[in-house]
Amino acid sequence: MNNDPQSKPRNILPDCIIPAIAFAFTVYYLTTITEVPWISQASAFVVSGLLMLSILAFAVRTVWRIRQHRETCQLSGAFESLLGDIPTMLKRVALLLLSIAFIWVIDNLGFTLSTFIFVFLGILLLSSVENWRNALKVSLSCAVIGYVVFIYLFNTRFPAGPIENWLKGVL
Amino acid sequence: MHKNTRRNFLKLSAAGLAIGLPGLSFGATFPARNMEVFIPTRAGGGADRNFRSFAGVWKNHLDVDLEPAFYPGAAGRVGYETYMGKASDDCHDLIFGNMGPEVLNWVVKPPTSFSVDDYFYFLMVDADPGCVFISEKSSMKTLEDVIAEGKKRTLTIATSRLAHPASLGMLVLANKMGMKVNLIPMSGGKNTRNGVLTGEVDLGVLPATTVMGKKGIKILGLFDEKNLVPEKMAGATLINTEYKLGIPPIAAGARAFGIKKAAADKYPDRFEKLVETGMKVFKDPDYKVAVKKAKAPWAFIVAGGVNECRDYVGNITRIGKEYSGLLKG
Amino acid sequence: MAPELSVFLALFADTLSYWWVIIPATILGIVVGAIPGFSAANTIIILLPITLAMEPATGMIFMVVLYTASRLGAGIPAILVNIPGTAGAAATPLDGYPMAVAGRGQQALAISFTASVGAGIITTIAAIILIPWLSQVAYHLHSVEMIVVMLFGISLIATISAADKIKGLIAGFFGLMIGYIGADVVYEAPRGSFGFLELYDKVPLIPALVGLFAISEAFVVIERNTILSKEGETGQQQAGWGPTLEGIRATIVHWKEVIWTGMLGLVIGVIPGAGAAIASFVAYQQSRLMSKTPELYGSGHVPGLIAPESANNGVTSGTLIPLLIIGVPGGATAAIMAVVLEYHGVNFGPDLFESEPMIAYGSFTAMLVTYVLLGFLILPLTRYFSRVMVVPTLYMVPILIAFTLVGAFVPRAYVFDMGVAIVFGIIGYIARRTGYHVAAILIGVILGPLLENYFLRALRISQGDLGVLFSSTIGNILWVLLLLSVLAPGLKRFLTSSRKTRNAD
CATH class of the missing domain: 3.40.190.150 (Bordetella uptake gene, domain 1)
Incomplete structure (x- = not known):
């Protein structure tokens, strides 16, 4: 996309992730349909063919642009361009891990408690520990509103934990 | 987690003792929760x-x-x-x-x-007995018509899914009468009904409750030995006995x-x-x-x-x- | 079957007497529409014990109002935080969100609501008049025709990826492949499901939706102070009533757009199995095609927001027609309404309009009343809704992630689906950072399975003969139209450039 020959060549490596995932997934997908009748294969064959063609076109274009020195393909700088500078990168990765932890514990801790913990830690992560008062206020209201709306009013079948079980007894 | 097994065991035993009495009654009164x-x-x-x-x-x-x-x-x-x-x-x-x-x-x-x-x-x-049904607009009016037509050409038959008792009934019938049928799985009763109503397929098979008394639909036959709701399925042929399929009634639901x-x-x-x-x-x-x-x-x-x-x-x-x-x- | 005006007015007045149902249902509808995962369909299921206890007419009005209002509610997060609450709002952020980021969130909301209310009123009236004809549409659109209708929607992939065609196509085809995960409708052979039974019935839509849009966005915006861009932050300062009025004005200027995309939605809504998502994609695509300034689409262009919003509100009135007349619901919500009405022993069919006018016509008059009410209720709120945009991301991001993950959980109540949302969040994040269009992926995920279902059904009926695809007259007409709509942009460019060269000569 960078047509100005004077500017620094763009690092294309991050742009290759989606085609790589798509390629790997398609290959995996095709291995799972070897045994099924042709009608169930038909759509996937057509689309996977088109996808592979597009990826091929992308690869050819990339090689072409690299040879023209309009793009480069190198590891250095790739992470930064994908995830931001080091502090932001750390925040993103930590937040992702926190989200995974959230769904990991929600079955045992229940919706209300896990939401509270997640929002509280999330806010601290994105600001600082000094902000704990605000984080507490916000996360507490989230948990309370969430409980009242989803569980109390709508009777949604959210994972129940100690708080839900206790409130069920009380209410 | 398993480091303190012994201590945990003791804790658990203590807890067990504490709730020991209700625990006994747990066995006596069922259900306990x-x-x-x-x-x-x-x-x-x-x-x-x-x-x-x-x-x-x-x-x-x-x-x-x-x-x-x-x-x-x-x-x-x-x-x-x-x-x-x-x-x-x-x-x-x-x-x-x-x-x-x-x-x-x-x-x-x-x-x-x-x-x-x-x-x-x-x-x-x-x-819930399986039934064969058709759109009121169809040129076929009875199960006889359907069988006769099925001997001439391949009939398209909507069903909820292939592995379904209603599909099974239809296959047994077709096999016995020498009909050519092509089962079309529509994923779900509503789609099956719609397929028949809009004329995309020739007829359909489903559990009777899902089509009984529905506008524009006529139930032609039941894979059963008796018609339990004659007022809503008037004139439905009892396929199992009429065509001696040699199968017991197999409820579709x-x-x-x-x-x-x-x-x-x-x-x-x-x-x-x-x-x-x-x-x-x-x-x-x-x-x-x-x-x-x-x-x-x-x-x-x-x-x-x-x-x-x-x-x-x-x-x-x-x-x-x-x-x-x-x-x- | 269209009623006399006097009868209609009497019904309208009758409907007003249900204000005690309409007002709370409207408010509830806006709220549940705005929460991802809580579609009208889910809400009606959750509230079944209440709905079933109501009189049939009251119950129907309640459901219709809830459905209508939730459609407008779904536009709010789609515009402000890039989270379409339902698949029907999936095309709304394409132009709505860029407007919001640029600090024009209030205008965008006003545009979305005005277009929705306008298209809603027009299509509801049109539906009442056209009932006898529209109810026949379902009889003529079978699998073959539906394949072409789906392709119309899928062709949008090429359109929205104008900036980089190759990347757009990779994203779109990747989405389609993801859409093919799970068992096919005929043989039920599980394909590409990584061994998860939870993926057997295809990738769950809401988790994919919130992952691709909301969670990925949450991870992107953490480097900003608010969701707004730098210019947006200064723009947002001067909020008053002005932006709302400006949004209303901008929509009225494009009244033709509102009408024709609304009518397009109405017709698509009548088709069983099509629904709001396909309607809004097709409307967006066609609107861009007809536009004199197609290059502005995707950057916060007013017609790009009007088209999907008008269309998905057109669907709302359309979806009821086949349900009431032939008992074939046009979409998921209509299907649940059918369950409730069947429970009450209501018999669908043309005579319903005589035997139960309050249910048959009442559904449409209730819709009209709701739209009028919404006009008064929701437009003033634009000013306050858009304040969401200035909430600092450090609070916004954790709340967004928590509640959208919860939204991913709601439809099937599987924690697994929250994991699906995270996976799509990661894919969406990488896609956004590297110039792949998440909407292109999403179109594939939504429409892929539908396309395949119809394709397999058509092939099964024809016993594997591909010629079936060109076997119907209506289907063939649709094929030609599809071909024209795909080729038109290129043709247009060719004609203008050759005219230019000729002029230059």
């Missing part, structure tokens, strides 16, 4: 409706509530896998499934994480409570109580009121115990195996 019922379909469907009317009365005989938990997906497989994986062995957890399509599932593709003998059905609550074999073996007295109280529901006048209120046809309410369920499952497995090639497409 609310029953949890795994339902392998979406909330809001026919299973939900049947469950609510039955459980609403059963709870008075059990003195605890029955809480449904819905696990839709993979034509019931998710629900069964979850039940077999998560349910306790203390007789408090049951499954409420539709024996017909769900047992046919195992015929076509056995479950992966458990054996089909690890659970069994013990309380059947309804038997047969909902039943099931339980883990391990649980029933471990606590025969609890299991006995479930069967006994469950059977009482059918005689309870409140149940008839509940069924009427849910607008389900009372005629299809069939009480069945362990034996009836075993017979049903045995029959459908046998015929299913015979036609398994066609049920797979």
Whole structure:
């Protein structure tokens, strides 16, 4: 996309992730349909063919642009361009891990408690520990509103934990 | 986590002692907590409706509530896998499934994480006969017409899914009469009905409740030996007897409570109580009121115990195996 | 079957007497529409015990109002935080969100609501008049025709990826492949499901939706102070009533757009199995095609927001027609309405309009009343809704992630689906950072399975003969139209450039 020959060549490596995932997934997908009748294969064959063609076109274009020195393909700088500078990168990765932890514990801790913990830690992560008062206020209201709306009013079948079980007894 | 096993053991023993007395009574009074019922379909469907009317009365005989938990997906497989994986062995957890399509599932593709003998059905609550139906706009007016046409050309027949008792009935009929049929799975009763109504296919097969009394639709035949709702299915041919299919009536919908074999073996007295109280529901006048209120046809309410369920499952497995090639497409 | 005006006015007045149902249902509808995962369909299921206890007419009005209002509610997060609450709002952020980021969130909301209310009123009236004809549409659109209708939607992939065609196509085809995960409708052979039974019935839509849009966006915006861009932050300062009025004005200027995309939605809504998502994609695509300034689409262009919002409100009135007349619901919500009405023993069919006018016509008059009410209720709120945009991301991001993950959980109640949302969040994040269009992926995920279902059904009926695809007259007409709409932009460019060269000569 960078047509100005004077500017620094763009690092294309991050742009290759989606085609790589798509390629790997398609290959995996095709291995799972070897045994099924042709009608169930038909759509996937057509689309996977088109996808592979597009990826091929992308690869050819990339090689072409690299040879023209309009793009480069190198590891250095790739992470930064994908995830931001080091502090932001750390925040993103930590937040992702926190989200995974959230769904990991929600079955045992229940919706209300896990939401509270997640929002509280999330806010601290994105600001600082000094902000704990605000984080507490916000996360507490989230948990309370969430409980009242989803569980109390709508009777949604959210994972129940100690708080839900206790409130069920009380209410 | 296992570092302090000894200490944990002591803690647990202490806790056990503390609740020791109620623990004893736990064995004496069953159920000691609310029953949890795994339902392998979406909330809001026919299973939900049947469950609510039955459980609403059963709870008075059990003195605890029955809480449904819905696990839709993979034509019931998710629900069964979850039940077999998560349910306790203390007789408090049951499954409420539709024996017909769900047992046919195992015929076509056995479950992966458990054996089909690890659970069994013990309380059947309804038997919804499979039926052949057609759009009122169709040129074919009777089952005779359909059979005659099927001998001339391949008929397209909408069905909820291939591995379904209604599809099975149609295949047996076609085989016996020398008809050419092409079953079109439409995924779900509504789509099946729509396919017939909009004229995309020639006719359809479904459990009778889903089409009975529906605008623009005529029921031509039933895979049964009697017509229990003649006012809504006037003139429907009783296919099994009329064409001597040589198969027992195979309800296309047969909902039943099931339980883990391990649980029933471990606590025969609890299991006995479930069967006994469950059977009482059918005689309870409140149940008839509940069924009427849910607008389900009372005629299809069939009480069945362990034996009836075993017979049903045995029959459908046998015929299913015979036609398994066609049920797979 | 269209009623006399006097009868209609009497019905309208009758409907007003249900204000005690309409007002709370409207408010509830806006709220549940705005929460991802809580579609009208889910809400009606959750509230079944209440709905079933109501009189049939009251119950129907309640459901219709809830459905209508939730459609407008779904536009709010789609515009402000790039989270379409339902698949029907999936095309709304394409131009709505860029407007919001640029600090024009209030205008965008006003545009979305005005277009929705306008198209809603027009299509509801049109539906009442056209009932006898529209109810026949379902009889003529079978699998073959539906394949072409789906392709119309899928062709949008090429359109929205104008900036980089190759990347757009990779994203779109990747989405389609993801859409093919799970069992096919005929043989039920599980394909590409990584061994998860939970993926047997295809990738769950809401988790994919919130993952691709919301969670990925949450991870992107943490480096900003608010969701707004730098210019947006200064723009947002001067909020008053002005932006709302400006949004209303901008929509009225494009009244033709409102009408024709609304009518397009109405017709698509009548088709069983099509629904709001396909309607809004097709409307967006066609609007861009007809536009004199197609290059502005995707950057916060007013017609790009009007088209999907008008269309998905057109669907709302359309979806009821086949339900009431032939008992064939046009979409998921209509299907649940059918369950409730069947429970009450209501018999669908043309005579319903005589035997139960309050249910048949009442559904449409209730819709009209709701739209009028919404006009008064929701437009003033634009000023306050858009304040969401100035909430600092450090609070916004954790709340967004928590509640959208919870939204992913709601439809099937599986924690697994929250995991699906995270996976799509990661894919969406990488896609956004590297110039792949998440909407292109999403179109594939939504429409892929539908396309395949119809394709397999058509092939099964024809016993494997591909010629079936060109076997119907209506289908063939649709094929030609599709071809024209795909080729038109290129043709247009060719004609203008050749005219230019000729002029230069």
